[in-house]
Amino acid sequence: MNKSPVQRTAFFCVAAVILLLTRQAQAHILPGEGGGFLSGLEHPWSGWDHICAMVAVGLWGAQLGKPAIWVLPVTFPLIMAFGGFLGLIGVPLPGDEIGIAASAILLGLMVLLAARPPLAVAMILVGIFGLFHGYAHGHELPPGDNGLLYSIGFVVATGTLHALGITIGIIHLWKPGRILLRAAGAAITLAGIVFMVQAFHQEPEVPTTSPAAGMILPAGTRTLQRSMDAS
């Protein structure tokens, strides 16, 4: 492909013109619309507390090996969906933010210590934490009209986070990787302590949807939202 400078310039000019002629892409999710696939896909990624815990499940599963490597990521979404179900139908579950922070601390500790409890114990631990995470997601969900697409996006995002954790966790097959993995566990534990402090500074009932725009707020912006509401 020997192009002369004139040909190349003409090519890029035409390409630029075509790009400039394109129509406006009205692809944004409407404010308050909790019903889309993308909105569900976004929700588990919207707070570091959720991300840390879900990645930690994958890391721990990879550390434990078979069958935990797949039993834990199967248990978590199922119990999390049950928590989401409870949140959606309005069953009260106090202290969900504390539960989420505790999940990051304990799951991080499990990775840090490379703990090897019996599989049933690991499943129960992961299940309890999944309940809190799911409840928070279900409880915070804004109004919308397509529960199916939202649910698909939500579950796919959660599974992707676990898969990310498992993929990272594969480094434990190498000796330096084991140290790195434990260091990651320590980082998650520290992050969990920060989340715990934040959770204790939060009021019990926190509005998580903006009354003005009805948008989903990332976990980190809840405090800001509260101060805005107060003012």
Added chain:
Amino acid sequence: MRRSWFILAIAALLLMQASARAHLVTTGLGPVYDGVGHFCLSPDDSIPVAALGLLAGLRGKRAARAVIFQLPLAWFGGGTLALLAHVGASPPLQCASFLAAGVLIAAAPPLPGQVVAAVAVAIGLLHGFLNGAAMRGASAGSGALALTGMAVTIFVLVTGAAALVVSIRVSWGRIVVRVAGSWIAAIGLLMLGWALRPGH
């Protein structure tokens, strides 16, 4: 350079499209393809069918061979029943099939072929009935044709999904299928919560 201009021309064609009015109000394709299109664009129908394919595949060739015929027939039967009975609005029960199929795939119990067949027939009847009820405005002839289109698509999808699982030889392949089952069950549980949500 020719290839670059070719890519540019394709890009131009793709980017300069007018808005896509893709709703099946007047597709002009006829009821059979409307049925095919509706099924393909409805994840609340296509996911349980794919899930049944996975479940049947997990239970082996014998179970899969039965399900690939039983499911489309049950779907068609359920839809015809709703069309003939002129049933109107029906409750959102799809979450039940997500839950049932998803839990069975994730748990992978050693089910006999008859149980898998019963699950497939029940889900086929339920979804077919819901689809038939949604077509209450259509004439019996076009409704039956749309159901035929759906049944053929279901046959193709369930056969493909079951064959995929039956052909898996690596151990982690079946684990991936079971993880997919847990995802489907989780989706069903969330849909149930959504349906029972106060004020919904």
